[in-house]
Amino acid sequence: MTTPTVRQRRVLLVVGGGIAAYKTLEVVRRLRERDIAVRAILTRGGREFVTPLSLASLAGDKVYDELFSLTDEAEMGHIRLSREADLVVVAPATADLMAKMAHGHADDLATTALLATDKPVLIAPAMNPVMWEHAATRRNVAQLRADGIAVVGPEGGDMACGEVGTGRMAEPAAILAAVLARLDGGVGRLAGRRAVVTSGPTHEPLDPVRFLANRSSGRQGHAIAEALACAGAEVTLVTGPVALAPPAGVATVEVESAREMADAVDAALPADIAVCAAAVADWRPAEVRDAKLKKSDDGSALTVALTANPDILKTLAQAGPRRPRLVVGFAAETEDVERHARAKLAKKGCDWLLANDVSPATGTFGGARNRVVLFERDGGAERWPELAKTELAERLVARIADALEADTTAAVGAG
Ligand code: C5P
Numbered sequence: 001m002t003t004p005t006v007r008q009r010r011v012l013l014v015v016g017g018g019i020a021a022y023k024t025l026e027v028v029r030r031l032r033e034r035d036i037a038v039r040a041i042l043t044r045g046g047r048e049f050v051t052p053l054s055l056a057s058l059a060g061d062k063v064y065d066e067l068f069s070l071t072d073e074a075e076m077g078h079i080r081l082s083r084e085a086d087l088v089v090v091a092p093a094t095a096d097l098m099a100k101m102a103h104g105h106a107d108d109l110a111t112t113a114l115l116a117t118d119k120p121v122l123i124a125p126a127m128n129p130v131m132w133e134h135a136a137t138r139r140n141v142a143q144l145r146a147d148g149i150a151v152v153g154p155e156g157g158d159m160a161c162g163e164v165g166t167g168r169m170a171e172p173a174a175i176l177a178a179v180l181a182r183l184d185g186g187v188g189r190l191a192g193r194r195a196v197v198t199s200g201p202t203h204e205p206l207d208p209v210r211f212l213a214n215r216s217s218g219r220q221g222h223a224i225a226e227a228l229a230c231a232g233a234e235v236t237l238v239t240g241p242v243a244l245a246p247p248a249g250v251a252t253v254e255v256e257s258a259r260e261m262a263d264a265v266d267a268a269l270p271a272d273i274a275v276c277a278a279a280v281a282d283w284r285p286a287e288v289r290d291a292k293l294k295k296s297d298d299g300s301a302l303t304v305a306l307t308a309n310p311d312i313l314k315t316l317a318q319a320g321p322r323r324p325r326l327v328v329g330f331a332a333e334t335e336d337v338e339r340h341a342r343a344k345l346a347k348k349g350c351d352w353l354l355a356n357d358v359s360p361a362t363g364t365f366g367g368a369r370n371r372v373v374l375f376e377r378d379g380g381a382e383r384w385p386e387l388a389k390t391e392l393a394e395r396l397v398a399r400i401a402d403a404l405e406a407d408t409t410a411a412v413g414a415g
Helices: 022-034 052-058 068-077 076-083 096-105 109-116 127-131 135-146 172-183 219-230 258-268 312-317 337-350 387-406
Strands: 010-015 037-044 088-091 123-124 155-158 164-168 193-197 233-239 251-254 273-276 284-287 306-308 328-334 354-356 374-378 382-383
Touching: 010 022, 022 037, 022 052, 022 088, 022 172, 022 387, 037 052, 037 109, 076 109, 088 096, 088 109, 088 172, 096 109, 096 123, 096 135, 123 172, 127 135, 127 164, 172 219, 193 219, 193 258, 219 233, 219 273, 219 284, 219 387, 233 258, 251 273, 273 312, 273 387, 312 328, 312 337, 328 337, 328 387, 337 354, 337 374, 374 387
Parallel strands: 010 037, 010 088, 088 123, 193 233, 193 273, 233 251, 273 328, 328 354
Antiparallel strands: 155 164, 284 306, 354 374, 374 382
16 A cells, blocks of 8 residues: 655744753654654744754754845745744744734744734743743733634743743643644544553563563654554553653553553553554563572572463454454564564454564664564555654554544454
């Protein structure tokens, strides 16, 4: 199956003058990773925090910053600049920028473009907590909301200025989720669908201080959960121990062992979609000691008996009436990837299996990129190019939305 070509989505990004502007660079990177065009306007204040060069390099486009620059006007007038985008994003939106927007000022390129636009606008406020709580800011935010402007954040926590309170700009992932939801017309393609995703390794206790585990980072599973949520699905992410923050907009359940993961997945049903990206330990120590195992004085070897863990993917795929409509698994292989993946697809009974080569040379485990072949139950195979794990997640989610929108009996196995 070929991916249908779609018009490239475009964001006009206004970067205001705040320390949070450095986080905006990460938003630009993540938008570009998804092939969303980013054209940036840097305010005079914004220029104090990020350079036009860093913004232009990440955006892959010229950065605009002077209202009356004759070259800019000749190449791209401020009206065109504000109209060519699908969405205008202001991040960070400073107290001053918000005040100007609320009152319709147009005294530089950013405010003029914001006044001239006929496109939806999303702002990510960032300021000192006292400024955020000030009656003038409260009035301005209320006015902007009444004008139909969407607001993401701010969040609470430690501020760069040393104070604690609400005012930190939303994290890049939350801004990204808000942008993607709006680019999809505000209603994601998976709105109304429920999804359960497993991610990360499992830890199988041997005694109170030791466990069996593997090198899974959870990056792929977490990216899939986040991408499903961005597409409007109601997502439960069941994750083993990882060093990642829970994705925005996702109900995250943290577990340790495979048995806990199996129980949490079961509790998340019914679901329309299940994606098993966790590297579940196949075995666990048959006996978990109450006290720490001691070395023997004579240095003799220790034999640990292992017992099989429940296979969560297989259980889901063979759950009869409780089976999600689309069950997707991963196959991490180090050799003869395709042959093993086909056998696994049949054995587990899932609809799709994404096979990836995790031999050490590929750097897939713990890395930011991945290369998979998607095997379908009906025999189809799609070789995907090497992609960032976030991009792979987006592509998988688009593919899931296609399948669920298509004739369910033709596109999705019935179990
Ligand atoms: O059999 P194998 O571990 O290679 O299968 C990999 C796929 O099965 C992955 O999707 C993984 O999340 C899932 N799995 C599972 N429960 C297990 C073992 C694997 O859900 N106990």
